[in-house]
Amino acid sequence: MRNRKRLSSVSDTQHHLNSPFTVEWNHQLFNTDSAFDVGGAFSEVCNALSPVKVLPVIDKGVHQSHPELVQRMEKWSQSTNTNCCDPLIIEGGEASKNNFTTIELILESIHKEHLCRKSCVLAIGGGAALDVIGFAASIAHRGIPLVRMPTTTLSACDSGLGVKNGINYFGKKNFIGVFDPPFAVINDFSFLSTLDDRHWRSGLSEAVKVALIKDKNLFDDIESQSKQLIAREIDVAKRIILHSAELHLLHITTGGDPFEKHESRPLDFGHWSAHKLEPLTDFTLTHGEAVSIGLALDVTISKLLGFLNEQTHARILSLLKALHLPTSHPALANPELVNGLEEFREHIGGKLTLLMIEGIGTPREIHELDSTTLRQAIEELM
Amino acid sequence: MRNRKRLSSVSDTQHHLNSPFTVEWNHQLFNTDSAFDVGGAFSEVCNALSPVKVLPVIDKGVHQSHPELVQRMEKWSQSTNTNCCDPLIIEGGEASKNNFTTIELILESIHKEHLCRKSCVLAIGGGAALDVIGFAASIAHRGIPLVRMPTTTLSACDSGLGVKNGINYFGKKNFIGVFDPPFAVINDFSFLSTLDDRHWRSGLSEAVKVALIKDKNLFDDIESQSKQLIAREIDVAKRIILHSAELHLLHITTGGDPFEKHESRPLDFGHWSAHKLEPLTDFTLTHGEAVSIGLALDVTISKLLGFLNEQTHARILSLLKALHLPTSHPALANPELVNGLEEFREHIGGKLTLLMIEGIGTPREIHELDSTTLRQAIEELM
Numbered sequence: 200m201r202n203r204k205r206l207s208s209v210s211d212t213q214h215h216l217n218s219p220f221t222v223e224w225n226h227q228l229f230n231t232d233s234a235f236d237v238g239g240a241f242s243e244v245c246n247a248l249s250p251v252k253v254l255p256v257i258d259k260g261v262h263q264s265h266p267e268l269v270q271r272m273e274k275w276s277q278s279t280n281t282n283c284c285d286p287l288i289i290e291g292g293e294a295s296k297n298n299f300t301t302i303e304l305i306l307e308s309i310h311k312e313h314l315c316r317k318s319c320v321l322a323i324g325g326g327a328a329l330d331v332i333g334f335a336a337s338i339a340h341r342g343i344p345l346v347r348m349p350t351t352t353l354s355a356c357d358s359g360l361g362v363k364n365g366i367n368y369f370g371k372k373n374f375i376g377v378f379d380p381p382f383a384v385i386n387d388f389s390f391l392s393t394l395d396d397r398h399w400r401s402g403l404s405e406a407v408k409v410a411l412i413k414d415k416n417l418f419d420d421i422e423s424q425s426k427q428l429i430a431r432e433i434d435v436a437k438r439i440i441l442h443s444a445e446l447h448l449l450h451i452t453t454g455g456d457p458f459e460k461h462e463s464r465p466l467d468f469g470h471w472s473a474h475k476l477e478p479l480t481d482f483t484l485t486h487g488e489a490v491s492i493g494l495a496l497d498v499t500i501s502k503l504l505g506f507l508n509e510q511t512h513a514r515i516l517s518l519l520k521a522l523h524l525p526t527s528h529p530a531l532a533n534p535e536l537v538n539g540l541e542e543f544r545e546h547i548g549g550k551l552t553l554l555m556i557e558g559i560g561t562p563r564e565i566h567e568l569d570s571t572t573l574r575q576a577i578e579e580l581m
Numbered sequence: 582m583r584n585r586k587r588l589s590s591v592s593d594t595q596h597h598l599n600s601p602f603t604v605e606w607n608h609q610l611f612n613t614d615s616a617f618d619v620g621g622a623f624s625e626v627c628n629a630l631s632p633v634k635v636l637p638v639i640d641k642g643v644h645q646s647h648p649e650l651v652q653r654m655e656k657w658s659q660s661t662n663t664n665c666c667d668p669l670i671i672e673g674g675e676a677s678k679n680n681f682t683t684i685e686l687i688l689e690s691i692h693k694e695h696l697c698r699k700s701c702v703l704a705i706g707g708g709a710a711l712d713v714i715g716f717a718a719s720i721a722h723r724g725i726p727l728v729r730m731p732t733t734t735l736s737a738c739d740s741g742l743g744v745k746n747g748i749n750y751f752g753k754k755n756f757i758g759v760f761d762p763p764f765a766v767i768n769d770f771s772f773l774s775t776l777d778d779r780h781w782r783s784g785l786s787e788a789v790k791v792a793l794i795k796d797k798n799l800f801d802d803i804e805s806q807s808k809q810l811i812a813r814e815i816d817v818a819k820r821i822i823l824h825s826a827e828l829h830l831l832h833i834t835t836g837g838d839p840f841e842k843h844e845s846r847p848l849d850f851g852h853w854s855a856h857k858l859e860p861l862t863d864f865t866l867t868h869g870e871a872v873s874i875g876l877a878l879d880v881t882i883s884k885l886l887g888f889l890n891e892q893t894h895a896r897i898l899s900l901l902k903a904l905h906l907p908t909s910h911p912a913l914a915n916p917e918l919v920n921g922l923e924e925f926r927e928h929i930g931g932k933l934t935l936l937m938i939e940g941i942g943t944p945r946e947i948h949e950l951d952s953t954t955l956r957q958a959i960e961e962l963m
Binding site for chain 1: 596597598599600601602603604605606607608609610611612613622625633681688689692695697698699700719720721722723724725745747750751753755756757758759760761823827830831833834835839840841844926927928929930931
């Protein structure tokens with residue numbers, strides 16, 4: 200055995216052996232309009248992965264909006280001679296994250312189809328479906344490679360690029376889950392065409408978020424193209440989603456803390472309140488809308504703390520409004536909102552760490568937030 | 582953002598961004614007789630980890646055999662001023678791995694005690710309990726640091742050092758689980774004193790296993806000390822358990838495939854049939870006994886394939902017998918045993934890879950096993 204380190208002695212009362220090691224991962228994003236063309240993105244992924252079998256798991260909403268999808272996949276699997284199981288259709292949306300039912304359905308399919316660790320689960324859906332499917336794939340045989348195809352602006356911009364998954368439990372968002380990088384993420388923009396306007400806009404809040412903490416150029420681009428984004432001009436949307444997805448992916452791979460072992464979680468800017476606003480409104484707010492309100496709250500706090508000037512604050516709120524995204528909600532006044540701060544701390548662990556901004560693209564951490572400032576920020580938005 | 586790689590263009594039909602990254606882990610083993618002494622192994626671990634809270638989860642059998650344990654822990658937590666929750670006592674043994682009941686109990690405790698990702702789950706028990714507790718800790722908040730205290734020769738030699746966890750599902754051993762290195766493993770030899778003779782001996786099969794594939798010196802040591810091991814001479818047992826544990830730990834950290842992304846799994850020598858013999862005998866065989874039979878089978882196959890000479894084969898079987906470990910069982914004749922080969926392949930994925938040996942400490946991989954040789958090996962052992 201190479202590099203073998205023997206313990207010095209076995210006669211002392213206590214011995215200690217310490218052996219650091221690293222695990223190598225890869226994170227990759229494909230952007231396309233036609234993932235299932237022969238020679239297209241999914242072919243490329245399968246060439247690299249050589250899966251024994253592919254199990255497609257599809258969000259029911261996507262399956263209904265894209266009736267041609269299953270046929271397209273069948274044609275692809277025949278042309279490429281890939282062993283592709285019948286797709287499993289699951290409920291999507293946040294409700295699918297609230298119990299083990301969907302997880303068990305997927306695990307049962309993996310069991311019955313005899314998927315092995317050299318097979319592949321292909322997850323097609325919005326952020327919630329990707330979270331549920333990803334968790335099932337991560338725990339079956341201690342991890343079957345996952346390929347994600349996000350089908351909403353939100354998951355294409357943001358959550359589809361994450362290296363985590365999970366479900367809600369005991370009423371706590373994402374209480375159960377693991378860190379596990381997907382084998383690949385394929386953003387196929389053809390899925391976005393069937394989104395309703397509300398969900399189309401909703402995900403843009405995550406692009407604004409990553410721009411606010413990382414990239415003023417992206418903010419400027421979104422701001423100058425807000426009308427085109429609302430009008431769903433696809434080339435503009437592609438550019439902005441791609442830019443946002445890329446910032447997310449590279450934050451994970453080059454940010455120094457891919458599995459979030461430290462307290463700081465910059466990509467969660469605006470999210471401590473968003474995660475609480477969703478259950479407080481019985482999920483009548485979409486995640487993206489809750490994030491938009493959460494961003495409005497945190498930039499207002501940033502202003503009240505003297506970090507952000509009034510002009511920039513106004514500019515950010517104007518952009519959210521120009522994108523037809525909400526910046527306030529009666530639920531902000533719910534006294535339970537403040538519990539979100541403690542739940543956020545508990546979920547990440549250690550001391551409270553929140554991100555504020557000093558300017559567009561310039562983040563700043565804080566470790567406490569007094570209730571007067573918080574109340575004042577909420578009042579300003581109401 | 583440092584190291585930022587922009588996509589070359591957004592106007593082509595397909596784009597690809599590829600970004601490798603590594604995650605750093607550490608694997609450490611403490612060996613002691615008194616983990617809860619102030620300044621002892623658990624104090625050292627807590628000094629390094631600074632957990633917000635500690636939740637001890639204890640195998641019921643250990644709790645009953647060591648009635649002073651909880652009091653010792655309380656004294657320790659008072660002396661060290663550590664925030665230690667009331668211990669949760671769970672059923673141990675393979676039965677606890679057959680459903681979600683115990684997992685949910687542990688998750689509920691984590692939820693109610695408000696454990697965060699900077700807290701610590703302290704798992705005290707045999708291999709099955711450690712698997713269940715470890716899985717619950719790995720999926721709560723996407724991973725709460727785990728400290729394992731193996732309490733059997735088997736888990737102290739072998740499974741307690743692993744970087745995996747899990748439960749059985751759909752009748753498949755370890756169908757659900759994840760790879761997740763513990764923060765630390767503490768082998769406290771004082772736990773071994775209350776094991777019954779059968780379980781004491783049982784775990785020695787894993788020490789024989791790792792010796793067979795990695796270290797002739799360890800084999801010689803076990804062989805020359807077999808009487809002392811059976812007589813439970815603790816200093817001899819400590820040396821051999823420590824040597825075995827060390828070989829396991831260093832295989833994981835320096836063997837090049839800690840999360841088993843490849844097909845080869847040398848530490849599973851003798852295990853393909855062992856994993857099948859356990860359910861085929863309704864778990865009347867302990868895991869260690871099943872491993873002993875599995876070793877006897879695989880060294881016999883190694884002999885029949887012409888890899889291993891008769892003399893060495895006889896020597897290995899003699900050692901297992903000298904340790905009062907079984908080398909045969911009527912269940913070997915069950916035609917279902919052969920399905921174990923396919924289930925093993927499916928669990929690991931890809932092509933079948935089994936380890937055989939050419940001599941003590943000299944492994945050799947094979948990728949097929951004809952049924953005639955297998956039947957002949959079984960007949961020889963019956």
